[in-house]
Amino acid sequence: MTMSVLPSSASPPAVSLEFPTGFVWGAATASFQIEGATTVDGRTDSIWDEFCRRPGAVANGDTGEPAADHYHRYAEDVELMASLGLGAYRFSVAWPRVRPDGGAVNEAGLDFYDRLVDRLLAAGIAPWVTLYHWDLPQALEEAGGWTYRDTAFRFADYASSVAGRLGDRVAGWNTLNEPWCSAFVGYGSGRHAPGVTSPAAAVAAVHHLLLGHGLAMERLRAEAPGAPAGITLNLFPVSAASTAAADVEAARRVDGLQNRVFLDPVLRGGYPADVLTDLAPYGLPALVREGDLAVIATPVDLLGVNYYRALLVAAPVLRSAAPSEWVGAEDVRFLPSGRPRTEMGWEVQPEGLTELLLRLDAEYPRLPLYVTENGAAYPDSVGPDGKVRDPSRQAFLEGHLRAAHAAVAAGVDLRGYFCWSLLDNLEWAEGYAKRFGLVHVDFETQRRTVKESARWYSGVVARNGLVE
Numbered sequence: 001m002t003m004s005v006l007p008s009s010a011s012p013p014a015v016s017l018e019f020p021t022g023f024v025w026g027a028a029t030a031s032f033q034i035e036g037a038t039t040v041d042g043r044t045d046s047i048w049d050e051f052c053r054r055p056g057a058v059a060n061g062d063t064g065e066p067a068a069d070h071y072h073r074y075a076e077d078v079e080l081m082a083s084l085g086l087g088a089y090r091f092s093v094a095w096p097r098v099r100p101d102g103g104a105v106n107e108a109g110l111d112f113y114d115r116l117v118d119r120l121l122a123a124g125i126a127p128w129v130t131l132y133h134w135d136l137p138q139a140l141e142e143a144g145g146w147t148y149r150d151t152a153f154r155f156a157d158y159a160s161s162v163a164g165r166l167g168d169r170v171a172g173w174n175t176l177n178e179p180w181c182s183a184f185v186g187y188g189s190g191r192h193a194p195g196v197t198s199p200a201a202a203v204a205a206v207h208h209l210l211l212g213h214g215l216a217m218e219r220l221r222a223e224a225p226g227a228p229a230g231i232t233l234n235l236f237p238v239s240a241a242s243t244a245a246a247d248v249e250a251a252r253r254v255d256g257l258q259n260r261v262f263l264d265p266v267l268r269g270g271y272p273a274d275v276l277t278d279l280a281p282y283g284l285p286a287l288v289r290e291g292d293l294a295v296i297a298t299p300v301d302l303l304g305v306n307y308y309r310a311l312l313v314a315a316p317v318l319r320s321a322a323p324s325e326w327v328g329a330e331d332v333r334f335l336p337s338g339r340p341r342t343e344m345g346w347e348v349q350p351e352g353l354t355e356l357l358l359r360l361d362a363e364y365p366r367l368p369l370y371v372t373e374n375g376a377a378y379p380d381s382v383g384p385d386g387k388v389r390d391p392s393r394q395a396f397l398e399g400h401l402r403a404a405h406a407a408v409a410a411g412v413d414l415r416g417y418f419c420w421s422l423l424d425n426l427e428w429a430e431g432y433a434k435r436f437g438l439v440h441v442d443f444e445t446q447r448r449t450v451k452e453s454a455r456w457y458s459g460v461v462a463r464n465g466l467v468e
């Protein structure tokens with residue numbers, strides 16, 4: 001009798017981590033971060049144009065010019081997407097192009113997105129539109145911005161203009177991108193435009209952004225009934241650094257401000273009771289008028305999840321009066337968990353994505369989820385051989401796709417994944433130095449170079465998943 005023994009060097013059989021049929025594979029960008037052409041075809045200033053002019057507000061004095069000059073190079077960029085085999089492209093529309101100064105519709109501004117959408121469709125790429133990725137017309141800010149209730153209604157009018165023109169071709173809609181940043185970073189810590197540092201203003205912005213979301217949902221339902229629509233939130237698993245009551249309380253506050261203050265109104269029709277109490281000193285209960293919560297809870301077809309990392313939270317040790325994003329919990333501490341960090345200083349925590357998706361599925365059931373952003377900045381450069389070798393980004397993406405797959409395997413209704421970002425771009429107050437792209441951009445020459453991680457991601461897209 002003979003026995004066959006596998007040689008010790010034999011590799012185990014390949015295991016496929018396939019995603020569900022019809023899974024959407026894409027990449028994402030945002031208007032102000034890539035378009036440039038800030039004064040072209042009738043566009044007027046957004047709050048970010050104004051903010052970039054403030055000395056010291058943005059690293060290196062960087063501005064929205066030229067960004068990746070996508071406004072003029074969109075055809076080349078669509079070709080790049082097609083060459084990578086992407087199935088979808090999530091981009092945002094610039095409000096100050098479509099309604100300059102927040103006023104009348106500017107057809108020339110809409111024409112740009114019309115051309116982009118048609119070009120995408122011709123390349124077999126599904127257009128996913130975000131209506132608001134932070135570029136509020138400066139004129140509306142001067143009238144009160146998101147602290148002013150009327151801005152929510154102006155946003156709905158703008159949403160109608162976009163849906164009326166593009167609604168016959170768009171595959172999916174996000175009303176707002178990361179209202180946490182717009183409210184708490186824009187009006188709380190002031191690290192982002194419009195650079196206001198007022199806790200009460202931040203809280204007013206939360207409610208008016210949510211109201212704007214609900215009003216825009218109603219307009220999307222009317223003007224673009226065929227395509228799924230929802231909101232995109234930047235969500236974080238939050239854990240307490242210890243079981244000490246003060247740390248547990250700090251984690252509750254952070255989870256409330258970061259996650260539940262947005263999730264619950266949209267998906268459950270009301271602010272969480274503890275958050276309402278926490279934010280009462282800053283005026284939240286008084287902002288909520290009759291009927292607002294029903295509008296905000298207009299049913300969504302999807303939740304967009306932007307995931308970058310998890311938060312480990314501890315109670316404050318010192319009190320300071322510095323402006324903060326953490327309204328009412330200003331001096332909360334965020335502790336490192338000892339993982340490697342990206343160029344943003346953010347720890348790489350792929351398992352947090354599984355945890356987050358499982359939590360959303362458990363607490364807000366039957367809701368289709370899309371990862372609308374996930375990615376990492378690393379200090380990439382073009383080598384002498386013309387290649388951009390970025391193994392850290394590839395490892396980051398692979399880890400997070402495995403984590404997403406683990407959630408799918410556990411039964412989560414995850415329907416898509418958009419890598420942040422298609423192109424290197426203006427990383428807001430960090431300027432152009434932080435490169436998140438799958439495609440490297442030389443901002444002097446505007447030359448695009450496909451990074452090695454993009455070639456790898458292209459293979460994942462082609463196989464509808466990973467192979468190990």
Ligand code: IFM
Pocket residue numbers: 030033178306373420427428436
């Ligand atoms: O670049 C941003 C994007 O605009 C919103 N989500 C996070 C990204 C990385 O910071």
